[in-house]
Amino acid sequence: MDDYLTIGDLAKRAGVATSALRYYEERGLISSERTDGNQRRYQRSVLRTVSVIRAAQEVGLTLAEIEQALDSLPNSRAPTKSDWTKLSRGWRTQLDERIGELIALRDELDDCIGCGCLSLRSCALFNPGDRAATFGTGARYITGDERPSLS
Amino acid sequence: MDDYLTIGDLAKRAGVATSALRYYEERGLISSERTDGNQRRYQRSVLRTVSVIRAAQEVGLTLAEIEQALDSLPNSRAPTKSDWTKLSRGWRTQLDERIGELIALRDELDDCIGCGCLSLRSCALFNPGDRAATFGTGARYITGDERPSLS
DNA sequence: CCTTGACTTCAAGTCTACTTGAAGTTGTAT
DNA sequence: ATACAACTTCAAGTAGACTTGAAGTCAAGG
Numbered sequence: 082m083d084d085y086l087t088i089g090d091l092a093k094r095a096g097v098a099t100s101a102l103r104y105y106e107e108r109g110l111i112s113s114e115r116t117d118g119n120q121r122r123y124q125r126s127v128l129r130t131v132s133v134i135r136a137a138q139e140v141g142l143t144l145a146e147i148e149q150a151l152d153s154l155p156n157s158r159a160p161t162k163s164d165w166t167k168l169s170r171g172w173r174t175q176l177d178e179r180i181g182e183l184i185a186l187r188d189e190l191d192d193c194i195g196c197g198c199l200s201l202r203s204c205a206l207f208n209p210g211d212r213a214a215t216f217g218t219g220a221r222y223i224t225g226d227e228r229p230s231l232s
Numbered sequence: 233m234d235d236y237l238t239i240g241d242l243a244k245r246a247g248v249a250t251s252a253l254r255y256y257e258e259r260g261l262i263s264s265e266r267t268d269g270n271q272r273r274y275q276r277s278v279l280r281t282v283s284v285i286r287a288a289q290e291v292g293l294t295l296a297e298i299e300q301a302l303d304s305l306p307n308s309r310a311p312t313k314s315d316w317t318k319l320s321r322g323w324r325t326q327l328d329e330r331i332g333e334l335i336a337l338r339d340e341l342d343d344c345i346g347c348g349c350l351s352l353r354s355c356a357l358f359n360p361g362d363r364a365a366t367f368g369t370g371a372r373y374i375t376g377d378e379r380p381s382l383s
Numbered sequence: 384c385c386t387t388g389a390c391t392t393c394a395a396g397t398c399t400a401c402t403t404g405a406a407g408t409t410g411t412a413t
Numbered sequence: 414a415t416a417c418a419a420c421t422t423c424a425a426g427t428a429g430a431c432t433t434g435a436a437g438t439c440a441a442g443g
Binding site: 238239240250254269270271272 | 388389390391392
Binding site: 296 | 429430431432433438439440
């Protein structure tokens, strides 16, 4: 049973809090077995899953989206190498998009620095509408709901 | 008094909800005058301020940080061209940093796609610790609290 | 004048991703 | 055997940026 991790060990190795792990489990993102005394024991592969979750979060995905992605895997949960390849390819695309958006925004900023934009006539930054209008809490623009054209 | 905007007009032209404008005002980010009947009337310059606020949010700043930036302006609120230049230069820097982070993450993803990372031995993505460990809700990594080195 | 849409305030609700606290149980080293 | 850290559950709290709803007032067209 050296192959099993306690929640504390997993937390340490994955770089997350134990409370976060319990939360992931509650949401169904990871799973565990229990000891006779009802304590969680995680398979090593769960460490991999948690790493994937954190990476996906950095890409900008919500836990709901990550859950969906993990659910879509053939052997649900605990992604294999080819699963990971599939997922990361998709995420890379989204990441590319977000990077593109930020670069576009940066270009607008550059144009605006000292351009007299404050006239509000032609400045892209100061004319909303085609830029991401709805971005509530957090970075939601990456999910593909809508993509600001910045044309 | 054609120079004044109602809250509905401002909302439409700025691309935000009226509730958001009241919220900004409550937080002290924008200000208004009142009619005899106690309705808000905004100066045209407020449209500019709202645009600046939205742009800054897209850069990744919180309202608290934006408020601080606006407060730091000599003629507080309603930024002039040179104020805007100052602000946008600073924001551009942060934007650059965030873009750099995302690009680094993308490179990691690329390395990981089909590299056998799942061994968990040497993969940057799968070895947390030096990557941004704390990013709660939203894009907090841009604020300079901590910068992941991704070394 | 009257209707109707736009406005007012204020309190409370929403969403995401957790964290914190209380009260109690388990595992392990000595 | 005993201490003590690490674990358990469950409820409630947190942060940020708003939104929603209720109950009432204002403004402009016909």
